Amino acid sequence: MLENVGHSALYIHVPFCVRKCRYCDFVSYPYNESNARLYVTGLRREMELRLGDKHEKRWPLSTVFIGGGTPTCLSTKLLLEIITLIKGYYNLSSDVEFTIEANPGTVDAGKLSSLRLAGVNRLSLGAQACSEATLRTLGRIHTHEQTVSAVWQAREAGFDNINLDLIFEVPGQTLTEWERCLEQVIDLAPEHVSAYGLQLEEGTLLKEQVDSGLLQPCEEEDGINMYQAAINILQSAGLEQYEISNFARLNKQCRHNLVYWQNEDYLGLGPAAHSRLRRVRMSNETNLTDYTTRLNAGMLPVAWSEDITQENDIFETIFLGLRMTGGLDLERFKQRFGRSLNEIYPGLVESLVNKGQLKLRGNHLCLTPAGMLLANAVMCEFAPV
Amino acid sequence: MDIRQDHIRNFCIIAHIDHGKSTLADRLLEYTGALTQREMSEQVLDNMELERERGITIKLRAVRLNYLARDGQEYALNLIDTPGHVDFTYEVSRSLASCEGALLVVDAAQGIEAQTLANVYLAIDHDLEIIPVINKIDLPSADPERVRNEIEEVIGLSAQDAVLTSAKTGEGIEEILEAIVQRIPPPQGDETSPLQALIFDSHYDSYKGVIAYFRVMEGRLAKGMPIKMMAIGKEFEVNEVGVFKPAPTLVDELRAGEVGFLAASIKNARDCRVGDTITNANRSAAAPLPGYRQVKPMVYCGLYPVESNEYGALRDALDKLKLNDASLVYEAETSEALGFGFRCGFLGLLHMEIIQERLEREYGLSLITTAPSVRYRVNTTAGETQEIDNPSLMPPSGSIVSVEEPFVAATIMVPQEFVGAVMELSQERRGVYKDMVYLSQSRVMIKYDLPLSEIIFDFFDQLKSRTKGYASLDYEWDGFRQSKLVKMDILVNEEPLDALSFIVHQDKSYQRGRALVEKLRSLIPRQLFEVPIQAAIGSKVIARETVRARRKDVLAKCYGGDITRKRKLLEKQKEGKKRMKQVGSVEIPQEAFMAVLKIGEDKR
Numbered sequence: 001m002l003e004n005v006g007h008s009a010l011y012i013h014v015p016f017c018v019r020k021c022r023y024c025d026f027v028s029y030p031y032n033e034s035n036a037r038l039y040v041t042g043l044r045r046e047m048e049l050r051l052g053d054k055h056e057k058r059w060p061l062s063t064v065f066i067g068g069g070t071p072t073c074l075s076t077k078l079l080l081e082i083i084t085l086i087k088g089y090y091n092l093s094s095d096v097e098f099t100i101e102a103n104p105g106t107v108d109a110g111k112l113s114s115l116r117l118a119g120v121n122r123l124s125l126g127a128q129a130c131s132e133a134t135l136r137t138l139g140r141i142h143t144h145e146q147t148v149s150a151v152w153q154a155r156e157a158g159f160d161n162i163n164l165d166l167i168f169e170v171p172g173q174t175l176t177e178w179e180r181c182l183e184q185v186i187d188l189a190p191e192h193v194s195a196y197g198l199q200l201e202e203g204t205l206l207k208e209q210v211d212s213g214l215l216q217p218c219e220e221e222d223g224i225n226m227y228q229a230a231i232n233i234l235q236s237a238g239l240e241q242y243e244i245s246n247f248a249r250l251n252k253q254c255r256h257n258l259v260y261w262q263n264e265d266y267l268g269l270g271p272a273a274h275s276r277l278r279r280v281r282m283s284n285e286t287n288l289t290d291y292t293t294r295l296n297a298g299m300l301p302v303a304w305s306e307d308i309t310q311e312n313d314i315f316e317t318i319f320l321g322l323r324m325t326g327g328l329d330l331e332r333f334k335q336r337f338g339r340s341l342n343e344i345y346p347g348l349v350e351s352l353v354n355k356g357q358l359k360l361r362g363n364h365l366c367l368t369p370a371g372m373l374l375a376n377a378v379m380c381e382f383a384p385v
Numbered sequence: 386m387d388i389r390q391d392h393i394r395n396f397c398i399i400a401h402i403d404h405g406k407s408t409l410a411d412r413l414l415e416y417t418g419a420l421t422q423r424e425m426s427e428q429v430l431d432n433m434e435l436e437r438e439r440g441i442t443i444k445l446r447a448v449r450l451n452y453l454a455r456d457g458q459e460y461a462l463n464l465i466d467t468p469g470h471v472d473f474t475y476e477v478s479r480s481l482a483s484c485e486g487a488l489l490v491v492d493a494a495q496g497i498e499a500q501t502l503a504n505v506y507l508a509i510d511h512d513l514e515i516i517p518v519i520n521k522i523d524l525p526s527a528d529p530e531r532v533r534n535e536i537e538e539v540i541g542l543s544a545q546d547a548v549l550t551s552a553k554t555g556e557g558i559e560e561i562l563e564a565i566v567q568r569i570p571p572p573q574g575d576e577t578s579p580l581q582a583l584i585f586d587s588h589y590d591s592y593k594g595v596i597a598y599f600r601v602m603e604g605r606l607a608k609g610m611p612i613k614m615m616a617i618g619k620e621f622e623v624n625e626v627g628v629f630k631p632a633p634t635l636v637d638e639l640r641a642g643e644v645g646f647l648a649a650s651i652k653n654a655r656d657c658r659v660g661d662t663i664t665n666a667n668r669s670a671a672a673p674l675p676g677y678r679q680v681k682p683m684v685y686c687g688l689y690p691v692e693s694n695e696y697g698a699l700r701d702a703l704d705k706l707k708l709n710d711a712s713l714v715y716e717a718e719t720s721e722a723l724g725f726g727f728r729c730g731f732l733g734l735l736h737m738e739i740i741q742e743r744l745e746r747e748y749g750l751s752l753i754t755t756a757p758s759v760r761y762r763v764n765t766t767a768g769e770t771q772e773i774d775n776p777s778l779m780p781p782s783g784s785i786v787s788v789e790e791p792f793v794a795a796t797i798m799v800p801q802e803f804v805g806a807v808m809e810l811s812q813e814r815r816g817v818y819k820d821m822v823y824l825s826q827s828r829v830m831i832k833y834d835l836p837l838s839e840i841i842f843d844f845f846d847q848l849k850s851r852t853k854g855y856a857s858l859d860y861e862w863d864g865f866r867q868s869k870l871v872k873m874d875i876l877v878n879e880e881p882l883d884a885l886s887f888i889v890h891q892d893k894s895y896q897r898g899r900a901l902v903e904k905l906r907s908l909i910p911r912q913l914f915e916v917p918i919q920a921a922i923g924s925k926v927i928a929r930e931t932v933r934a935r936r937k938d939v940l941a942k943c944y945g946g947d948i949t950r951k952r953k954l955l956e957k958q959k960e961g962k963k964r965m966k967q968v969g970s971v972e973i974p975q976e977a978f979m980a981v982l983k984i985g986e987d988k989r
Contacts, residue, residue: 197941224937245941260948274947281949306949316948319955355913374913375939376958383952383959 007277009259010061010090012043012082013270014068015288018106022139022209023167025201027272027286028069036074038292039270040081045295046269046284047089060093063256065101070126072102076111083118092119097255099124099163104150105142112150112157122254123154124163124192130181134173137215139205144184151188161252163192168226170198171206171215178226182233191252195230196245197223224373244323244372261324263317271301279308310337311384314344319379322358327366341365345382352378388461390642391571395600397465397480399505400490401498401857405520409490409552409561410448410464414631416558417450417462447586447598447644448631454566462565463644465585465600467504472733474861475680478507479585479660482676483600483644486514486569488561489536493519493527493549496535496828498857499798505540514569517547518561523554531825539824574641579670580604580612582663587654589709593625595651599663600644602674607638611666612649615673619656620666621649654711680712682730683791683862684737684841685774687718687755687884688744689726691966691975695750696725702748703727706740713740718775722882722968723753723978728775731757734841753966755884756981759838762789762865777883779872782923788888789865791837794819796859798830803852807831810847814839815868815890834863838888842982873898875905876919876926878971887981899928901981908977911935916971 016031016039029035064086071079079100092098099122100115112123127147129135135143147164154162164185168178185193200207200217209215218226231241239247243261246254259266268275272286282305285291294301308316314337321328334340341349349365352358357371357378371378400406450462467480481487487508491497508515517536519529529549536544548564550557586598599606606612606626613620625648627635639645651657659680662673690699700717707713714730731737737757744750760774764786773779795816799807804821808831811818816833824830835844840860848856871894875885885905889897898920905918909932916932940951965972976983 197939199941220937227937244939263948274949276948283947312952315955316952319952320948373937373939374935376955377913377935377938380955380959380962383956385956385959385963 007265007267008059008062008093009256009264009266010064010086011256011266011268011273011275012064012066012071012086013268013273013284014066014071014074014082015039015271015286016068016073017070018073018103018141019139020205022137022206023170023198023201023204025204026069029288031070031073033075035288036078039288040078040085042288042292042295042301043082043270044085046301047085049295049298049300050267050269051089060091061096062093063097063099063259064092065099065256066120067099067101067124069101070103070106071100072106072111076114079111080114080118083115083120087119097122097161099254099256101126102150103140103142104146105140107150107153109153109156112153112159116157116159121159122161122163123159124165124194125150125154127164127185128167129170129173130184131173131177134170134177137170137172137206138167148188151190161192162190163194163254164188164190166193166195166230167198168195168230169218169223171210171217173218173226175222175225175229179229179233182230186233186237186239190239192246192248192254193234193239194246195227195234197227227373242325244375258324261320263313263320276308279313281306281308313337315382315384318382322365322367322375322379325366327361327364329364331363348381352381388643390574390576390640392458392460393463393572393642394460394486394565394569395463395465395484395572395642395644396486396488396565396569397467397484397508398488398490399467399501399508400488400520401492401495401501404490404492404495404498404501405552406490409488409518409520409550410466412552412555412558413450413462413464413562414448416555416562417452447629447646449628449644450562451630452562452566455563456566460566461643462562465644472683472731472736474503474507475678475732476586476659477504478511478676479583481508481511481513482674483583483585484511484513485572486516486565488518488565489515489540489542490518490520491532491536493522493529493532494524496532497539497798497824499796499830499859500857502539502798502830503796503859503861505542509540515542516561516564516568517542517544518557519544519547519549520552522549522556523551535825535828539828539830572642574601574603576603576605576640578603578641579668580606580610580663580665581670581674582606583674584614584657584659584661584663586659587657587709587711589654590648593648593650595654595657595709596646596648597651597657597663598644598646601639601641603641603670604665605638605640606647606663606665608635612647612663613666613669614656614658615662615664615670616677617656617658617661621651621656623647623649652708654707654709658711680732682712682714682760683733683837684731684757684759685728686731686737686757687720687723687726687753687775688715688729688741689720689723689753689755689884689966691751691753691964693724698748699727699744699750699752702744702750703729705748706743710740712736720755720777720884722884723755723966726753730774751964751975753884753975753978755978756887757841758888759791759836759841761870761888764788776872776886776888779886779888782871787867788870789867790870790888792834792863792866793837793840793860794863795833795835795840796830797833797848797856798824798828799852799856801827801829803855804829804831806851807848807856810844810851811835814844835860836866836868836890871922873901874921875901876917876921877905877909877973878916878969879919880969881921882968882973884978885981894922895927897981898922902928902930904980904983905977906930906932908980909971909973910965912971914970 015028017028098120100120101124103126130144210217234247241247242253265276271291274283282302284301285303291301359368398406447465452460452462465480467477519532533544548557548560581603582599582601584597584599588596590596608623608626610623627633628645660677664670690696703715712732715727718728760772763771766784797807811833816835819832822830869891870888871891873887873889874881902918902920915934918930919926920928965974
């Protein structure tokens with residue numbers, strides 16, 4: 001497979017954590033040094049293989065995102081090695097958005113400053129909550145004080161684009177606690193906030209605790225109120241909602257995530273990383289040993305791939321696009337698929353508009369605030385099944 | 386190979402559902418060399434997928450076993466299989482009429498069960514020679530002596546020379562074959578008389594048309610012969626005559642006493658009814674064999690396609706099923722809630738489930754089945770009597786003088802310690818106590834008259850659970866009786882949903898209505914608006930529940946690149962919606978229409 005087309009987004013998955021959080025179903029293993037070494041060696045081989053004839057270098061990357069897992073549980077040395085690899089194998093555009101995810105418990109002034117100097121210009125901190133009780137329920141390893149000091153250290157290190165991840169609808173969390181947390185977060189003046197309603201994923205400890213009655217899940221009504229509170233409080237602090245769960249100051253939207261929501265190509269490297277390249281979606285081996293074994297044998301570590309049918313491409317473009325408050329660009333949609341949305345789904349948009357779930361704003365189709373709460377019910381109407 | 390009539394034995398096996406009939410049949414086939422060891426990997430007589438899953442023989446088959454007996458003579462033993470469920474009692478009776486003898490197979494640990502008893506009595510009525518076989522003697526809990534006594538006391542049969550056997554180990558198989566030869570009389574009948582052959586089963590083959598399974602009572606039936614179905618009056622020409630060994634093997638003719646099958650380009654099961662008599666169209670018998678009757682459905686329900694554009698496909702599928710199942714009855718009906726569908730009549734609940742599953746499995750249809758109903762007789766003020774098999778067609782209460790409902794005479798056999806539980810259940814179900822007999826010190830036979838409608842509502846499940854599975858049940862039709870019955874309507878989102886209406890005894894109406902709306906509340910998923918559910922008699926609402934509105938349904942997180950998973954979640958959600966029936970503005974899942982059947986589950 002030739003990777004010579006212009007994807008402009010690169011994702012690197014770092015599959016290590018100090019400890020697994022109770023709600024998390026992303027792929028990560030406990031950190032240890034020898035595995036971390038193996039991983040970085042694997043990453044290098046994957047870049048080599050992917051770039052085969054080096055054509056791709058000509059397309060500059062406009063976004064790079066190192067996520068996980070917890071990238072910052074790697075040593076500064078290894079992190080710099082990864083960044084050097086990226087810069088060695090790819091051209092970065094001059095205005096590249098270069099994000100790294102970090103856990104407040106795994107950073108210090110030195111690490112942050114080295115990363116910033118190496119070219120990382122956006123920091124995404126997994127703050128998740130402010131109260132110790134909720135942080136404990138989530139199984140986080142850090143405290144709110146550590147979040148505060150991580151933000152200060154990041155500022156000192158020169159980061160002027162910081163995201164804070166937050167989670168609401170956590171068992172035991174109250175609306176008052178959540179509102180207070182939002183205020184505390186605003187005091188830290190982040191450029192970007194992601195506020196997620198907790199999803200209880202199969203196989204996570206938190207889900208087991210809820211299923212077994214050990215924890216009381218949040219009432220739907222409280223969840224709605226917390227979501228509304230997030231929108232109100234963040235917006236009044238100048239953080240504009242631009243996606244179902246994402247808020248940013250002017251021009252500080254996460255360009256990397258916009259690539260996903262606009263259903264464009266991206267390359268993912270590392271165990272369990274997903275890619276979308278030229279009408280194919282694929283994902284890598286999730287197990288580190290399988291990942292490195294494949295690479296050592298000179299093969300791409302792709303475990304699964306699927307051709308994107310036109311049908312699925314259309315559906316994905318719609319449901320991803322509707323996630324953004326700016327909505328789905330109908331003009332671009334028509335250019336991309338040669339047919340308008342109305343031609344493909346006669347009458348559907350109209351009926352959802354009449355139900356008050358969608359609205360047309362110029363050339364864009366957006367969820368209404370009510371529709372946003374029911375996004376799944378709206379989006380699934382477009383499914384080609 | 387010509388067989389002399391006195392070297393033929395026709396027999397069947399009477400057994401309770403898990404007393405080992407299929408295994409025993411397999412052993413007999415194996416012993417007589419009809420099957421090799423390798424072919425034995427499956428139980429041969431049950432050859433429909435559904436039968437295997439449910440462990441029940443639905444369709445009869447006849448197999449010829451060639452057995453070289455200890456007297457040095459070769460005998461043709463025709464094993465005629467019988468269905469083991471009360472829904473198919475009439476078919477059993479026709480099989481028995483084709484035999485001279487029966488093996489009564491009783492589990493050495495469990496003893497006689499009600500269904501077995503009913504069939505034994507049927508066999509005695511047909512003057513069959515009955516050979517008691519006590520099976521599963523290899524079980525640690527086997528108590529053959531107790532079972533032997535039970536057979537003698539309960540049935541009044543001598544069980545002194547009962548054959549002790551284990552179909553599992555193969556012990557006693559030869560003794561069974563010898564007993565068949567020595568104790569079952571050979572068939573009678575004059576092969577020079579005009580033909581009389583009894584149809585005891587039929588089956589539809591898409592290439593050959595209906596295959597009739599028959600026993601020649603008098604005369605001979607040959608290939609090429611013009612034949613006439615005496616009750617139906619249709620004539621055909623025989624294309625094929627054969628026997629199962631167990632592979633179908635063609636022969637030129639079958640003579641009085643023999644058992645086999647024929648194909649005669651019969652296009653429709655209607656023209657080949659179980660119990661009818663086949664005669665020679667050119668040389669007709671003076672009269673048909675006795676005992677033919679047209680089976681009448683006992684249970685009715687509505688079948689509707691989930692997608693209304695599948696109506697035609699449903700009709701075609703029913704037409705096809707009807708070709709091989711003459712007992713299936715249906716006519717088009719319309720429901721305000723469900724649109725176009727069919728009201729179907731079945732021999733019983735099992736028959737209903739089988740048809741429903743075949744429609745879904747073999748024809749790929751997605752169906753809504755309404756709760757089963759019996760046929761009621763309504764006497765109106767206009768002096769008319771209407772028969773109603775769909776509750777929503779009940780006339781308004783003002784024009785009703787009285788309502789009658791079908792009753793059955795039920796026989797329940799149970800260990801003595803469960804008598805109280807059985808009586809309590811029967812009483813709850815409006816049963817009328819008739820009789821109680823101690824079959825032995827520990828086993829009791831209880832007789833009740835029960836409304837059929839109460840039996841079709843989970844009676845058997847309740848009986849089993851309240852007696853730890855020990856009770857067995859048999860029942861027979863016992864005519865109509867007047868009852869205090871009312872029609873209950875269910876309103877969903879303020880609109881009456883005709884497909885959910887049911888008829889209920891006045892004294893139980895409040896309890897049933899309340900239980901049903903509670904059940905419906907748990908089955909109807911939350912919609913984007915609040916949905917009230919009400920139960921009403923006439924204009925009086927007796928129970929109300931509310932399905933709260935769904936206000937939040939959103940995937941908060943959508944990145945990390947795994948878009949496929951999100952897409953599949955949304956697709957699944959859409960699929961789930963598609964399986965629901967849109968009634969007005971409310972989406973109702975298929976199982977809600979059967980909710981009335983499930984009320985009992987929550988009560989215990």
